[in-house]
Amino acid sequence: MSDRKDVIIIGAGPVGLTLANLLGQFGVSTVVFEGRDELIDYPRAVGIDDEALRTMQTIGLVDKVLPHTVPDQKIRIVNGERKVLAEINPTTREFGWPRRNGFIQPLVDKALLEGLARYPHVEVRFGCRVEAFESASDGVTATVSTPTGEERVSGSYVVGCDGGRSLTRQHLGLAFEGETRSTRGLVIDVANDPIGTPHAVFGGDPSRGYATLSLPHGIRRWEFTLFEGESEEVAEDDEFVFSLLAPHVPDPASLDIIRRRVYAHHARVAEKFRVGRFMLAGDAAHVMPVVAGQGWNSGIRDALNLGWKLAAVVQGKAGDRLLDSYEDERREHVKAMVALSLNMANLVTDHNRLRTAVRDMAAAVVDRLPKARARLNSQGYKPMPKYDHGVVVPSKLPTWKSLPDREDAPRTVGTLFPQPTVRNADGESVLLDDATGQGWRVVVWNNNPTAFVSEIDAERLARFGGVLVHAVPATQLPWAKAAAAPGVRVVGDESGLLKSWFDERPFSAIIVRPDHVVAAECLAQELSAVLGKVFSVADATFAAQNA
Structure with a gap:
């Protein structure tokens, strides 16, 4: 391997692999270091949106991804009595793809990894952990522990896509501002889906919040809120797990459980996304509760925003200051997504019976208001990217007489162009x-x-x-x-x-x-x-x- 690369990526998760594919398209020499010996084989994220599918199209891999998705997956939010409080079912194709899709993350990650075989100037090295960095005026040198010993590899830029415990972020001494909610969740994935219906259900049950989702290839996921005093060991307690599943299926003991994991709800954003020749992306830059399904998708947005800018800079088509626009553009949108995720988590996991009763009454009112119901159904509450700063040129409404006065005309700059x-x-x-x-x-x-x-x-x-x-x-x-x-x-x-x-x-x-x-x-x-x-x-x- 050459000891000099244009870009060093830390972490072979979905964000690092997507960024590597983008850089590969632009002809940028790239190495991805991953401390694990192989890709993570269990699903974490279960929702991929239309923007992320458009990114998969951008890198030429959407046909490899689609077989592992459930298109147009409807969500029904119910209360403790199974009454439907709201239905989310956006059917738009504004950006060319279904807005909501269930998916199997490990299989999509695998498609991203295999896609890199197209680029001889991009390599992924598993079992290689970056231990330290040394910065210079012309780049960064990483000290890497490999299966055969220690190596030093230099690059013009480093992108930390190394998760919520990011070594890159820690090296930069950046604060990870926000909170870790006291409420945790237990994820249970089963094969041979015992229910089989294609939609997802979010249960705002004050006795114990839950969600259940149909995933491709006959897999179903349940997520249950854990209470204080219920330790991580409950994941391995069959009696406890079966008691959670008993109200949901006829025979919990016969389920083909393939994994059980306890996770925490984090809501944090790094104080900076760029420091000199270092950038952070994905969970290294921001983490959010899983309820809104936007953590994975937000990381893919990071990669798409950063990829073309890095390529332009390392190839001499733009100066280094272009990279400042990455944080300028992404940080506020990420904060909005974290806020959305927190609000949705509070909606579903609230155990206060008075507040949940008020929530149910509010939902009944919304259901009687056609515009409000339509906005909820179409996922209109989801903050769309809108960049007011960065690589954008704001415009004023024209005043020429040949154009009608349309003060209500949609403003386009900083938003996504449609894809019919x-x-x-x-x-x-x-x-x-x-x-x-x-x-x-x-x-x-x-x-x-x-x-x-x-x-x-x-x-x-x-x-x-x-x-x-x-x-x-x-x-x-x-x-x-x-x-x-x-x-x-x-x-x-x-x-x-x-x-x-x-x-x-x-x-x-x-x-x-x-x-x-x-x-x-x-x-x-x-x-x-x-x-x-x-x-x-x-x-x-x-x-x-x-x-």
């Missing part, structure tokens, strides 16, 4: 990201983008790994394809969803980052100037050097 099904230049129905490519994209509605982008800016965009996209109604696709300038991607809006999206906004040109976040929006005539501003916030040095 479109027709590519060959007339095939594909998801938008597959038609345009996964890097920087300048999407212009019903206009040839080369008419509005200077030759210099088009060259800058190409050097930054970007493409120009001409979006038209599908009926215009043959004409637009014939008239397309070299290098322009033409897509046909076959469903009308892309046109509807532009219809609601007073802008016709959108600049999309590799992580699918809208960096800027403008009128077609303003495109070249706004593109220059995006280059500047991505890194002023890069823009100046390549002018």
